[in-house]
Amino acid sequence: MQQLSSTLRFLLQSVGLGLVVAAIVIIAKPFWAQSESLRQNSNEITSFNQAVRKAAPAVVNIYSMGEIQGSYYQPQSSRVWRLGSGVIMDSQGYILTAHHVVDNVDKIEVALQDGRRYAAQLIGSDRYTDLAVLKIDAENLPVIPVQSTRRVRVGDIVLAIGNPYNIGQTITQGIVSASGGRVGVSNSYSDLIQMDAVINQGASGGALVNSAGELIGINNARYNSAFGDGGEGIYFAVPYENARKVMKTLIQEGKVVRGYIGISVNPNFSEEQSLSGILITGVERNSPAAKAGLQPNDFLVAIGGDPVRSAPEGLDLVAGSEPGTKLEVEFYRNEKRMTTTVTVAELPR
């Protein structure tokens, strides 16, 4: 007992002494280290400047020139500059951007943030994921840091970097609102990061980075409802992992082969009706779907043996199939369950 109490006293004394020292340190610290350490500390947590400095130099402005078809009101076609952003992926000069930025253009220019400008070559593009790869011949290029192992989670802070309206490089901040299972612009590709960091016209193709400045996605577009009105605060990016795979294929083969059966669908149908399936709204003439006997108003419930719950899911399934694959399709017509086999073709460019 005696032993115990003396141990306790020793313990209390030493802890007490330690605390006194700690108190002195804490009280005195502001006087000798105030401005330096506190300032640095608060800067670290009140700013994403570190992330910006790492990532922003590798985000480029893209100016592409193409012909615009004449309309009834303006019969002549005209050549116009289109605006976009891109991300330098490696020191060889490969740049990821959005397909719609460089679609149907004959001249592409890339401007770095340090003022350098280069003519760029289009290596390949994939309409389905709205991605394209460019290449510039340049040295000492800033390269974007890529996401190491961290998973993208809903609620993560993200920074979008691009050149909206050509006013100059702009950083916007938001959070990941959702990941995966979202219908994007192309009304087809579904595996997108949804976020509320603002991207505007011209920022497409730019970088989405995390708070460490690592690339987690290629900014894509804003949400447009069926009525064509944009929703504020709903924007999309193609996840880095998918973009990297597409880039690799484009560099190696010049294109990404996508499966195609030739149906159009109502993307919102399953949500509204809370039914599991896809309502076909149109079948392209001479398409694989037409040859297999599918018709508008058929209600697809399974493709290739897998049940489909939503339009994006079904379209991903088709797009991921090799051309030539025979897919068994189950559907309802006039409340009768039917089956047919569709031979997947290649998505026309």
Next chain:
Amino acid sequence: MKRVLALFSLICVVSFTSIPSAQAGIPFFGNDDEQPTLAPMLEEVTPAVVNISVKGKREVRQRLPEALRFFFGPNSPHEQVRERPFRGLGSGVIIDAEKGYVVTNNHVVDDATEILVTLKNGREFDAKVIGTDERSDVALLKIENGEDLTEIELGKSSELRVGDFVVAIGNPFGLGQTVTSGIVSALGRAGLGIEELENFIQTDAAINSGNSGGALVTLDGELIGINTAILGPNGGNIGIGFAIPSDMMNNLVQQLIEFGEVRRGVLGVRGNDLTHDVAQALNIPVNRGAFVSQVVPGSSAAEAGIESGDVIISVDGQTIRSFSELGAMVGSIGSGNSLKLGVIRDGEEQSINVTLGAQDMSVTAESIHPALQGATLAATDGNGVEVEELEERSPAARIGLEEGDIIQGVNRKAVSSLSELRAAIEDKSGVIALNIKRGDSSLFIVLRNAN
């Protein structure tokens, strides 16, 4: 034991008091037990942001169609000027509680005859305009008989970095005080064509109509910008807002306090943005800056030894990325002040001290003499004052002035600058004869004093 307890309580006091100061208002990285919030900072800062409502009359000019002049006769006025009453809403920031000084945008109080300032707690005060600067869109008001006002702490916008968290406080759409958060999207934004002098902080914090003149603050609650404009094709916010940096605002406000007007300093250089191509061609080791193509003879720049071909890359240690940024920086600093310019010449960086001269740039001539209404005068390089622009059929045109005329003297006394011209005309009463040089010929034009 008691002593230990006392120590413990001391420790507790110390740690509790030190925590809030170390992490004041950090929105996303707070303690796990604590909700991340800006509320403590905002409680202190928001009383310094006020609503401004104005009433006034604005001139609406209507051109009379030529066809109608037939009915009204040859002597009918070419323009009909009508006054229309208007009301406006905006925001403002109290920067000096004791004196009642409120900063806002010039476009909020432009043409206002009555200005009402409403504090966050509902108290209302009349305010008067101390001075405005149209070219940078800054105005300074004074609250009449204000008591118990809260002022905002002024921050240094020069220390701001892209990616810093910021909070916009204002009164959008007259809804009442509204706080929005975002980050600094870009710095030194210029060349947008919103104001003549632009050096904006760009932010994605939502700014809307009515936010104009409101505060952009850091997480420490320090004022680093006056929210001024947005880019929004449909009029609403799309995440691109612009604020006048606090350093620039403060420079202008100090001049407004002292003189009631901005006495802009003039450097006396012409030029453009340095581009990569120019940099390469001239072997300049930087890609961004203000490229000097011409130095006005006799100007402060010439006196300080700045030469054409120089690239100005910093002002008082602050990086300059474009010529318009240099213009905005110099334009917000009063004449007579000294600046340290970082200049690249022959591939080497050197530092040049310049004392800014007084403004002597183009002015509307009406302010010099009523008979000169319709002419815009600009200083030449010491040879007189040039009629830069002339409105057709204006009083100035009717007395015989033409565009390109150079006013070289008043009643045979030579004038070489706008200020000399102004002084010479103010001295005279009755008939004033201007010595004009037009091309190779000279002539006299006579002004008659209205009074």
